[in-house]
Amino acid sequence: MSPAQADEDPLTTTSTVTVNGTARIVTAPAHRSLLEGLRDILGLTGTKSCCAEGECGACTVLLDGKAVNSCLVLCVESDGHEVTTIEGLSECGPTDLQEEFLNAGAVQCGFCIPGQVMSAEYLLRTNPAPSEPEIREALSGNLCRCGGYARIVAAVKETAARRAGDHD
Amino acid sequence: MTDPVKSVPIPGGLPHEHGAVGQSVTRYGGVDRVSGGQRFLADLSFPGAAQVALVTIPLGCADILGIDTSLAARLPGVLAVVTAEDLPQPVPRFGVSHQDRPVLATGRVNYHGEPVAAVVAETLDAAQAAVRAVRVDYRELPGVYTLDEALAPGAHLVQDQSIRPDDPKRDSNVLKDAHYAWGDLAAAQQRTEAVVEHVYTFPMVTHFPIEPGGTVVVPTDEGGLDVYSPVQHPYLLQRTVASLLQLPLNKVRVFAPDPGGGFGGKQNPKYEPLMSFLAQRTRRTCRLVLSLEETFQAMRRAGCRIKARTGFTRQGEITFHELDADYLIGAYADVAPRVMAKGSYVGGGPYRIPAVRITARAVLSNTTPSTAFRGFGSPQMAWGTESQLDAGARVLGLDGLQVRRRNLVARGEAFIRGDHQATADGDWAQSLEKAAELVGWHEPLKPNRGRGIAVGIKPGATSGLSQSLVRLLYDGSAIVYAGTSDMGQGARTLWQQIVADELGTPVDQVNVVSGDTGAVPFDLQTSASRSTVFMGTAVIEACADIRRRILDLYAETTGVPAGELDERPGVLVTADREMPLVEAAREALGPLRGEFIGQGVSRLRGRSGHPLGGDAAFYEFNCTAIEVEVDPETGELLLTRHVSVGDVGRELNPIQVVSQDEGASIMGLGHSQMEQVLVDEHGRIRNLGALDYRIPTFKDVPVELVTAAVENHDGPGPYGSKGISEGALLCTAGALGAAVAQATGVVVRDLPLTPERVWSAIRAANADRSAAPRPE
Numbered sequence: 056m057s058p059a060q061a062d063e064d065p066l067t068t069t070s071t072v073t074v075n076g077t078a079r080i081v082t083a084p085a086h087r088s089l090l091e092g093l094r095d096i097l098g099l100t101g102t103k104s105c106c107a108e109g110e111c112g113a114c115t116v117l118l119d120g121k122a123v124n125s126c127l128v129l130c131v132e133s134d135g136h137e138v139t140t141i142e143g144l145s146e147c148g149p150t151d152l153q154e155e156f157l158n159a160g161a162v163q164c165g166f167c168i169p170g171q172v173m174s175a176e177y178l179l180r181t182n183p184a185p186s187e188p189e190i191r192e193a194l195s196g197n198l199c200r201c202g203g204y205a206r207i208v209a210a211v212k213e214t215a216a217r218r219a220g221d222h223d
Numbered sequence: 224m225t226d227p228v229k230s231v232p233i234p235g236g237l238p239h240e241h242g243a244v245g246q247s248v249t250r251y252g253g254v255d256r257v258s259g260g261q262r263f264l265a266d267l268s269f270p271g272a273a274q275v276a277l278v279t280i281p282l283g284c285a286d287i288l289g290i291d292t293s294l295a296a297r298l299p300g301v302l303a304v305v306t307a308e309d310l311p312q313p314v315p316r317f318g319v320s321h322q323d324r325p326v327l328a329t330g331r332v333n334y335h336g337e338p339v340a341a342v343v344a345e346t347l348d349a350a351q352a353a354v355r356a357v358r359v360d361y362r363e364l365p366g367v368y369t370l371d372e373a374l375a376p377g378a379h380l381v382q383d384q385s386i387r388p389d390d391p392k393r394d395s396n397v398l399k400d401a402h403y404a405w406g407d408l409a410a411a412q413q414r415t416e417a418v419v420e421h422v423y424t425f426p427m428v429t430h431f432p433i434e435p436g437g438t439v440v441v442p443t444d445e446g447g448l449d450v451y452s453p454v455q456h457p458y459l460l461q462r463t464v465a466s467l468l469q470l471p472l473n474k475v476r477v478f479a480p481d482p483g484g485g486f487g488g489k490q491n492p493k494y495e496p497l498m499s500f501l502a503q504r505t506r507r508t509c510r511l512v513l514s515l516e517e518t519f520q521a522m523r524r525a526g527c528r529i530k531a532r533t534g535f536t537r538q539g540e541i542t543f544h545e546l547d548a549d550y551l552i553g554a555y556a557d558v559a560p561r562v563m564a565k566g567s568y569v570g571g572g573p574y575r576i577p578a579v580r581i582t583a584r585a586v587l588s589n590t591t592p593s594t595a596f597r598g599f600g601s602p603q604m605a606w607g608t609e610s611q612l613d614a615g616a617r618v619l620g621l622d623g624l625q626v627r628r629r630n631l632v633a634r635g636e637a638f639i640r641g642d643h644q645a646t647a648d649g650d651w652a653q654s655l656e657k658a659a660e661l662v663g664w665h666e667p668l669k670p671n672r673g674r675g676i677a678v679g680i681k682p683g684a685t686s687g688l689s690q691s692l693v694r695l696l697y698d699g700s701a702i703v704y705a706g707t708s709d710m711g712q713g714a715r716t717l718w719q720q721i722v723a724d725e726l727g728t729p730v731d732q733v734n735v736v737s738g739d740t741g742a743v744p745f746d747l748q749t750s751a752s753r754s755t756v757f758m759g760t761a762v763i764e765a766c767a768d769i770r771r772r773i774l775d776l777y778a779e780t781t782g783v784p785a786g787e788l789d790e791r792p793g794v795l796v797t798a799d800r801e802m803p804l805v806e807a808a809r810e811a812l813g814p815l816r817g818e819f820i821g822q823g824v825s826r827l828r829g830r831s832g833h834p835l836g837g838d839a840a841f842y843e844f845n846c847t848a849i850e851v852e853v854d855p856e857t858g859e860l861l862l863t864r865h866v867s868v869g870d871v872g873r874e875l876n877p878i879q880v881v882s883q884d885e886g887a888s889i890m891g892l893g894h895s896q897m898e899q900v901l902v903d904e905h906g907r908i909r910n911l912g913a914l915d916y917r918i919p920t921f922k923d924v925p926v927e928l929v930t931a932a933v934e935n936h937d938g939p940g941p942y943g944s945k946g947i948s949e950g951a952l953l954c955t956a957g958a959l960g961a962a963v964a965q966a967t968g969v970v971v972r973d974l975p976l977t978p979e980r981v982w983s984a985i986r987a988a989n990a991d992r993s994a995a996p997r998p999e
Contacts (some may be wrong), residue, residue, distance in 0.1 A: 084348070100266035100678020103483075105433050106515045110913035111432055143258035153257040157249050160878035163886060164711030165256030166434040166483030172257060191921040198913070200433050200484045201711045202889030204924045206882060 069221060070134035074099070075143030083130045092115045092133075101141040101169050103189045105198075112197030115170040118141050124179035124196070141169035144176060144222040152176055152214045159210040163201035171197045184215055233539075237942050238792030242724035244942060247878035251715040251735060252481070264437045264453045264480045265512045273302055274440065275501060275511040276350035277494075278340035279520075283906010284366025284379070284589040285332045287359065290340055295356035295618035296558075300349030303505050304357060306340045308580030310500055315467045316386070318325070319459075319491050320499075321398070323386050324555040324592070326496045328465070332361065333381060333554035334590050335907050339846035343505050343928055365593060365639040366906045367396060370528055370549050373588045381554050398552065398586040399560035401520025401567050401834065404502075406578030409417030410642035411543040415534030419614040419651060424973045426899035427526040427551065429519045430596060430727035431918050434483020437493045437512035440502035440943045447474030448499055453482040455490045455708045455749040460676025461740045463492045479738040485710035487595030489524035489748055491557055516911040524596035525550040525559055529607030535615045537591045539626045543578040544569050544611070548604060552585045553592035560585045562593070565682055565835055566600020572608040573638045573651060573680045573844065574630040589906045595750060597949050599891060601681040602648055602956065606974060609677040609957025613964065623676045623961050624659050629705070631655060631678070638680075643833050647842070653676070653933045654846040658868040661929050663850035668965075672863065673854060675961025676848040682839035685948050686829035690744035691755040693722060693765040695819040697812060699805035700732035703762060707737060707754040707989040711886075712948050713879040716756045718762050720875060727793030727804045744822075748773035752946025755875065756840055757825045759941040764823030772819050773804060777811040839937050844870040847888070849925075851962040858982025860896060862925035862961065869930070872938025883948045885929040891920050891955025896923070896975050 075095060079091055081092045082203060090107075093099045093116070103113040104124060108122040116125045117139040125138075144150060149157070162168050171194065178193040185193065190211050190220045191204075199207065237244050255261040264343045278290075292304035307314045307329040311761060314329040325685045340357055341876060344350035365379060367373040373396040384393045392398070439451040451690045454460050457479040482489045494511060497622040502509045515522065528549050534542040548567055553560035567583035602707045616626040632638045632647045639645040655678060659665075662674060674814040701722050707714040715735040721731040737743055746758060770790040777795060778785035789796040795807035802810075829837030850864040867888045874880045910916045930951070938945025956974055964970045969984045 094266075098268070099259075100262070103263070103434070104265065105435060106913035108912065109915055111433060111515075136288065145258035145260075149254055149258055153254075156247060156257050157253045159880045160247070160250075162250060162253055162256045163483045163713070164432075164434070165252075165261050165883055166263060166432075168256055180338045191924070195921045198433060198918060198920060200431055200486070200890070201882075202886030202919065203882060204889060204919075204921050205885050205928045208921070208924075 062090065068131040072133045073137040075139060075146065081130050085129070085131055088126050089128040089130055089133050089138070091192045092130040093125060095153050099140050099142055103166055105168055111169040112174060113167050115173040115197065117173060117177060122174050141173060144172065151217050152179065152210070155210040155213045156207070159206045161203045161206035161210045161215065163203050167197060167199045171199065171207055179215060179218065183218060185211065228725050229342055229405055234375060238724040241693045243285040243720040243730045244724050244875050246876070248716055248876055250879065251719055252709070262480060263434050264439065264451060265484050266617050267439065267451065267480065267843060268470050269439055269441070269508050269510055271511040272349040272363035272508040273343045273345060273505060274350045275498065275509050276342050276354045277338040278342065278359065279336050279338055280332055280359055281907055282332060282361065282363055282713050283335045283368060283902070284364045285361040286364060287328065287330055287332060287361050288341055289360040291358040295342060295353040298349065298353050298356060300345040301342060301353045302345065302507065303343040303493065303499060303501070304340060304353060305343070305504065315496070317463050317492060317496055317556045318556050320560045321387065321556040322460055323382060326500060334592070334987060336517065336591065338497070339931065341501060343501055343507065343509055344469040353803065354957050363905065366904045368588055368590060368906050370551050370586055373586045374549070381589055396674065397588050398556055398585045399563065400582065400584045401564045403568060403581040404579060408543055408578045408580060412534060413577035414536060415542040415620050416537045416915055417535045417615060418532065419611055419618060421611065421614060421972055422609055423531065424527045425527040425603040425606050426894065426974055427523050428500045428588070428894045428898040429523045429900055429916065430486045430488030431916065432482065432484030432486065432488060432518065432949065435513045435515050435518040436493065438487065438498045439508065439510045440498045441508045442502045445474065447476065447501060449478060450478045450495055451478045451480065452495050452500060453489055454479050455485045455710060457706065457708065457738065457740050458745055459748065460492050460495055464495060466998060467496050468499055468503060476712065478742040479618060479833060481738065482708060482710040485708070486597045487599065487750065490595050490748065493521050515913060519908065519911050519916070520591055523591045523593050525552050525562055525593040525603070527551065527598070527603035529604065531611045533611040533615055535619060537619060539616065539619050539621045539629045541574055541576045541630050541927050544571050544576050544608070546579045546582070546604070548583040548607070548608060550583065550585050550600070550603065551588055552794050554589045555592045556715040557592045558593040559593045561621050562595060563599040565957050567605050568835055569601060569682055570604035571639065572605065573632055573647060573678060575636060575638065590902060597887065599751065601679060601953050602891070605677070605679045605954045606956040610960055610972065613837055613961040623898070624664055627655055627676065628677060637898060643761050649844055650935055651844045653861065653871055654844060654868040654870050657931055658846040658848040661866040661868070661931060664848065664851055664865055669707045671966055672850060672852045673962040673965025674848065674850045675958040675965065676846065677954035677957030678844070678846045679950065681843045681949055681953055682835065683841040683843065684751040684753040684757065684827065685833070685835045685837035685839055687747050687753055687757050687827045689746045689761040689825045690759040691765050691823045692744055693769060693821045695726055695769050695808055697809060697816045697818060699728055701726055703733060703735045704743045705735060705737055705758050707742045707758045708749040709737065710749065713876065714758065714824055714884060716879065717755060717759060717875055721759060722766060725763060726769060727790045739755065752843060752948040753840065755944050755946055756940035759944070760825040761823035762849065762942055765821040768823060769819045770804065773808045773811055774820065777807050779815055780811050841945040843946060843950040845953050847951065847954050849958040849962045851959065851966055853966040853981060855965060855967065858980070858985065859979035860976065860981065864927040864929065865925035866929045867949050867951040869932050869950040871934060871944040871947045872940065873936045874932055874943050875942065876942065880932055880947055881930055884951045885928055887949060887951035888928065888930070888955065889924065890925060891952030893919050894974060895956040895959045897977060899975055
């Protein structure tokens, strides 16, 4: 469909979304998910697509600061809201959390990692000193077929300790 | 040229005591992977690309009576609707072991999800709308979806006999069988004091890479094709496409972005041939990104049924072991016959058994073509054999550790005898003892808990070829060209480490080029945990080649006779000093600058007459020990401790070894505890997708997950290393099954050990007990 046709389509919606701090206008058919909007319209491919039904967590982003599966949010629902993607989180280089993912050996194929990082970041912002069961619970919606779970838990614990100033 | 099997570890160990090899160097490309910068296939931008969607029918087996594409073809944005009739005739077929798989279904659908047509359109929306508008008339056939159905007399034949005209078994669904036998069975039975005989089943499971599959094909101005696909074997894909489209190899350039998880599922071509025909026909860039559901329909592991009969002496010595295994493979061979042959070759386990009889079959069915999957046929056999050892131990009043100690082969001892003998290439008892210690084998057990221990073995590659180039640039930085696909194992990090030590270059000044058949030399495959051994050896060879070239040019430039010079990893040795190699390289190159290019080749020729085509370059050996708590009310399992110990030769990057070992452990728990592809009586997969097909999550990770490595520097790879990426899932099921049996007193022989299955078994046992007459 050409852009001209899209404009004429009565089902097309236009949303203004603040993505990584910048207001973006997203024009898309009403059924487009935020995931598709981010990847296909805004070109932000750091957010990954796998199951498209909210089970795997690969597409996790922060919507108004809260971790959500972007495949289950419509573009139009994000109108007027703030979205942070993995690109936004990484704007100034790897964060302490991302560094700890690498130090812990938590990254194998890497496909699930942006979603894991977003979920873990949300957890640490809402619960700065999570217990291991709390980490497992908070991340249980993020699948990793490489099985890096124990390494990811270690990375989250280490980041929490770093943020608490337990390390130099 | 180096044969990796015969290469000798460098005396004294690593090139530099404090070098990069042996350190937990942070993975190459890691920052991109954590920050969203890593470009997987679906992240690549192809402006103006046409989108492809596949047409399928909701049945496992049906004759196609007609396909009406007229309405679909008229929809806006549709460029082409292609059926088998639009392809060259007869429809080209391809495959690794048999050329049996058509580019598009022709006349008949042989498994649920086999495409009957493909739509090429300007947008994905248009393509999907057109898929819905294609009308397929079909008539269901009595397909075979289980072993019993496929092996029944008069069963529907999955493959038309004309596909395999010279195959004497073409009138059955047995695609291939394997027989391994040694020893005097009658004599062994004579000294047998206990026999256990049971049937075990292993489910069909799917790879479930978090990155679904996909392919993009770009027609080039020169009449060739650029094929983008996240494959493990780019050079096999290149050969397959070139052959099908009758193009020279140099006209097919495969770009292989890092797979977002492969596990064997992304080894062999699937939709790339179709996509190549579509691109050639439409002269457009054609892009196909599969859904997760479509990915399930493109790859799986063979299910298996193992009938086992095993004899023991009273002391627990195995006297004989008979195995009859049927692997349920799919509608096309893919590499499944080899999975069956290789898995059953080691089916007897790493034991000293005087008499063994193994028969295995690869049985065609109207299901997803089964392919390579981490472990390659070994986990299925290990489930049977390891469970048999525990069955024998229970009868004899021994424990799982005792019976394995008694039978495990020592280094150099044969565990496969006869014409194609195989001997233990490690001190495997060390792994067994270490795992027993780490799991606390002799500690008292809490109520409802049990422990199991098991071992697993898998043959590495039996032949192979890896070629690599290394360029040492004027400033001392280096570029490695190595065709290994980095799908998560971290191969490129190892090449960095090796080059750093061999040439004396800092790790962060080594970069690696891979995933492009147009730029990178040939590599046979990324599979069988072979890359460290094969490509690692090739990279070392390329570095040695560079050192020789530096020495020669240094002599020429400076006038020092070459005979007075020597080289070692990282240094050029002159009469009066040791120079850093990069310094010597600069001096040798002189004011014209330039660079050194080294070439390395690692080749293992097979052995004709060997049933696997050659002796394994190495064996992966693992011992897994599990402590489990079973909730008798629900059948739910809580893994309180899971120990995996691998015989790794040498850890070149310890954190990567831990990652592989933990990852394989978790994957092993998947097929042991929860995963199974469910197929209904029409051949339809009933649990397509992440909602209905469960894989382990954070909550399924054992309370304590412990991994350890035995390092004896005895592998054939660089510095005494060997492949390690599959070991930890080979025997997970056996260890878990034994642990559950000890916790509950109930033995379950069908995987996965779901709560429902365990609960039902406990309940049935309780009913039996209460029904049985009380002893006097």
